[in-house]
Amino acid sequence: MIFKNTKKNGIKITGNGDIKQGASLLELALLLVLFFTNSTPILWGLITSLKTRREILVYPPRFINFTFSWEHYQNVFDNGLGLGMRNSLLYAGCTIVLGLILGLLAAYGFERYSFPLKKILFYIVIAGIPLSIGSAAMLIPNYLYMMNLGLTNKWYTLILLYTAYNLPMAIWIMKGGIEAIPLEIEDAARIDGCSRAYIITRLIPRLCLPSIASSALFLFIGAWNEFITAAVMIDSPNLRSIQLVIYYFRGFFGTDWGGLMASAMVAVLPILLVFSVLGKLMVSGLTQGAVKG
Amino acid sequence: MNVKKLLHNYLGFLLTLPGMLLIIMILVVPLFSTLYSSFFKLDHLQNGGYVGSANYASLFSDPAIWYSFGITILITVASAGISMVLGLIFALWIDRRTGMVAYLIQLIGLLPWVISMMVGTVLWRWILNGDTGLLNYFLRSLGFSPIIIFESKTASVVTLIIVMAWRTIGYSMVMILAGLKGVDNGLLEAARVDGANTWQVLTHIKLPLIKTPILLSTIVLTMSNFNNNTVPLILTGGGPGTATNVISLELYRMGFTYYKFGQASALSVLVFLVNIVFVVLYVRMIKYDI
Numbered sequence: 001m002i003f004k005n006t007k008k009n010g011i012k013i014t015g016n017g018d019i020k021q022g023a024s025l026l027e028l029a030l031l032l033v034l035f036f037t038n039s040t041p042i043l044w045g046l047i048t049s050l051k052t053r054r055e056i057l058v059y060p061p062r063f064i065n066f067t068f069s070w071e072h073y074q075n076v077f078d079n080g081l082g083l084g085m086r087n088s089l090l091y092a093g094c095t096i097v098l099g100l101i102l103g104l105l106a107a108y109g110f111e112r113y114s115f116p117l118k119k120i121l122f123y124i125v126i127a128g129i130p131l132s133i134g135s136a137a138m139l140i141p142n143y144l145y146m147m148n149l150g151l152t153n154k155w156y157t158l159i160l161l162y163t164a165y166n167l168p169m170a171i172w173i174m175k176g177g178i179e180a181i182p183l184e185i186e187d188a189a190r191i192d193g194c195s196r197a198y199i200i201t202r203l204i205p206r207l208c209l210p211s212i213a214s215s216a217l218f219l220f221i222g223a224w225n226e227f228i229t230a231a232v233m234i235d236s237p238n239l240r241s242i243q244l245v246i247y248y249f250r251g252f253f254g255t256d257w258g259g260l261m262a263s264a265m266v267a268v269l270p271i272l273l274v275f276s277v278l279g280k281l282m283v284s285g286l287t288q289g290a291v292k293g
Numbered sequence: 294m295n296v297k298k299l300l301h302n303y304l305g306f307l308l309t310l311p312g313m314l315l316i317i318m319i320l321v322v323p324l325f326s327t328l329y330s331s332f333f334k335l336d337h338l339q340n341g342g343y344v345g346s347a348n349y350a351s352l353f354s355d356p357a358i359w360y361s362f363g364i365t366i367l368i369t370v371a372s373a374g375i376s377m378v379l380g381l382i383f384a385l386w387i388d389r390r391t392g393m394v395a396y397l398i399q400l401i402g403l404l405p406w407v408i409s410m411m412v413g414t415v416l417w418r419w420i421l422n423g424d425t426g427l428l429n430y431f432l433r434s435l436g437f438s439p440i441i442i443f444e445s446k447t448a449s450v451v452t453l454i455i456v457m458a459w460r461t462i463g464y465s466m467v468m469i470l471a472g473l474k475g476v477d478n479g480l481l482e483a484a485r486v487d488g489a490n491t492w493q494v495l496t497h498i499k500l501p502l503i504k505t506p507i508l509l510s511t512i513v514l515t516m517s518n519f520n521n522n523t524v525p526l527i528l529t530g531g532g533p534g535t536a537t538n539v540i541s542l543e544l545y546r547m548g549f550t551y552y553k554f555g556q557a558s559a560l561s562v563l564v565f566l567v568n569i570v571f572v573v574l575y576v577r578m579i580k581y582d583i
Contacts, residue, residue, distance in 0.1 A: 027386060031398065034383065037459060038404045041416035044427055048419065059425045102312035110583070113305020121313050122583050123576060128320050130513055130568075130575045136520035136541035137565040140548050140557045141323035144330060147338065164319035167312055179582075200308075225409030227523045232549060243411045247527075250415075257419050264412045275407045279400045282407070286464070287471035289579040290506040 042268065049073070049261035056258050072262035076249065081263050083238065084245030090155070091241060092223040095162040099219040100212060102163070103170035108200055110171065111178040112186075128168030135165070135229060143232050153235045161229055166222040170215035173285045177211025178204060214281040220274060224267075242267045324565060327558045335555035348559035357535065358543065358560070365519060365540040368450065372457035373514040377507070379458070380465025385495070387466070388473040399470065402463030410460070410523040417456050418528055446536035449529045453537050457524055461514050468510040472503030505578060512575045516568060540564060 048056055052069045055062060109115075110122055132138070142161065146152045151160070181204065189199055205212060227243040234240055240248070246263045249256075275282065331348055334341030352358050383402060387395045405413055420427040421442050429439035442448040476499060484494050500507075522541035525531065531538035531546075544564060548557040 030383065030386060034398065035401055038401050038463075040427075041413065041420060042404075042408070044420060045416045057425070059430070061425075061427060061430055102315060106309040106312035109305045109308030113308070115303070115305040115309075118305070118309075119583060121309060122581075124313070124316060124321065126576050126579060126581070127572045128316055130516050130572055131320060133513060133517050133520070136522050136544055137561060137568045138320070138323070139522070139541075140544060140554065140561040141327035141565075142319065143548065144335075144338075144554060144558065145319075145323035145326055148326075160315070161319060164315050167316055168320075171312060175581075196304075221407055225407075225411070227409065227411045228526075228545070232545075243409055246411055246415065250527075257422070260415055261419060264415050268408050268412050271407055271409070275403075276400065279403070280396070282403065283399060283467050283471075286467055287506070289581055290468050290509050291471050291475045291580070 042265075045261040045264055048257060049265050051258065053256075053258055072256075072258040073266070076259050076263045076266070079249070079259075080237065080240070080245055081242070081266060084240050084242040085266065087239060088224055088242040091158045091162060092220050094156075094159040095166065095223040096216050096219045098159065098163045099167055099170045100216060103167055103174050103215055104205060104212065105200070106167075106171045107174035107178055108204060111175050125168045125171050129172060132165035132168065139228060139232060142229065146233060152233050153239065155239060157233050157239075158223070158226075158230055158241065161233065162219075162223040162226060165226075165229075166219045169218050169222075169285070173215045173218070173288060174208065174211050176288050177208030177214075181207045210281060210284070213278060214285040217274065217278050217281055218285055221271065224271060327561050327565075330555065331558035331562050333555050333558075335553070335558065337552040338554055341555070344555065348556045349563075351556060352559055352563065357538075358540075360535065361538050361540045361543045364450070364537065368454050368457065368537075368539060369515055369518040372454045372461070372518050373511060375454070375458040376461040376514055377465050377511055379462045380510070381469055381507070383462070383466040384469035384473055385499075387470055399463070399467055402466045404463065405460045406464045410521070411527060413460060414456065414524050414527040417452075417459075421452060443529060444533055446533055449533060449537050453525060453528055453539075456528055457518050457521065460524070461517065465510045465514060468506040469503060472506035473499065476502045505580065508578050509575065512571050512578065516571045519567065520564070 047063065047066070049072050050068055050070075051062070051066045052071065055066050106125075110118065110125075135142075143152070146157065146161075151157055185207065186199055186203070189203055190196075194203065225243065226241070227247065230241045230244045231247065234244060242263075246260070246267060249260055249263055332343060332345060334344045334347075383398075387398050390398070423429075424439055424441055428442075432439050440448060442452050480498060480502075481494055484498055489497065520541055522539075522545050525537055525539050525542050526545065529537040531542045540560075541564070544557060544560050547553050547560060
């Protein structure tokens, strides 16, 4: 009787038209506000970066009818933005590779085996996720530590740090991916004569590709966007990451907002490209563990 | 059998070892070495000898540190609160939509979270800049008097709160939305049949069912805002005066402007103690099997 009731309700709700009604005025306003507040800074930055030096300071500001100019982009690339980009690509690339390799192995180990200390090690992984989100507490500890080991201001300094910061998230996401692969597939592969090495390095990665891509996305964003650790760890101008280059532009150019906006646009472009293509993976990665399932 | 089992155990451990070593070396060990160095005088990284709890004593007796903690808590709680409330409203609204529109809204919402704090803050700094920025242009167009934000203490604090909340609304929205998607529709319909109105359905059924994502995102946002030094550094630089000198900035200055690394270590330990509360809550809230 009860069962029948709930089933009936279930049918009723799927056929219920008024749940997906047309947008109300309030909803439209909300959407506009969201779109406006989230895109205005970027659009305004883009417009500013394409104006001539003089026109940036014109008041009232011009939104469309300005003289188009690449001068700020020319200027920032002449002053080290290209180098910053190359460094950041290196840092992000190595962070992705190292993070995926270490993360996949650890995720597989955590998911498929039981071993001593497993629980406490996994607690450290989970604790590492929120801990490395905001790193004020880690800033001085990591600086003193890396300083003692003589590991600051090297080409691999930031790669090591960024991998460590983002590895807990990568392990967490990939563990979820491996969890969804039925054990029977691995058993079948083993019966067919596949080695354990083959299963871990070839079969499993192919079967949990979305979670690998999602981890790669988090590793990339984490490495590309990070600023304060780079500011502390890197002295040499040749090793500056792109965010660091932008920071030094502030002082270097004084009030040259055009240059600052141009470099900000260059820094944000790869993120926007990757995010617009892989946004879905980002959402699934963020919400993993927040809901049962 | 026994040997095989041992090998089995050994393999799992071995697989996790490289990654765990890196995590422990960079996220765990430094915390203990900082606890150790917080008992030393360490100006300009020169070991000035063991000073006992003097670093802590000097922190506790400094009213600037207390102010800094206070303003940090205010900014953290206010921005996380705004972000959670707006995130909840947006999530409840998108939950009624499906397909491309809902997905696009999520992407637009997450935009400030994925662009770097440096870029996001620099962009806002330009909009809010001086007397002739975009904000003041809009204010003048609407007939209000312009405001020079970064010369006013209150305006600076409020702006910092708003920019931090702006960064994170999309995050709380996406987290809460994921929770709402998991709510059984039959349950909601049953409540409606029993005569519950929209508000009652929300407060008695939906909210309790999405408790986990709400708490998890509150924890993450609180930690993210509490520890954030990039946004305050770029937006206000702690000013005017020390009005927005949040604890993460104080920490940064103590270390990298004044080179008092002993005191900075002690302050790091205090900041970490605040963090560990949230980390423990996070570990207890998140759902996983091990």
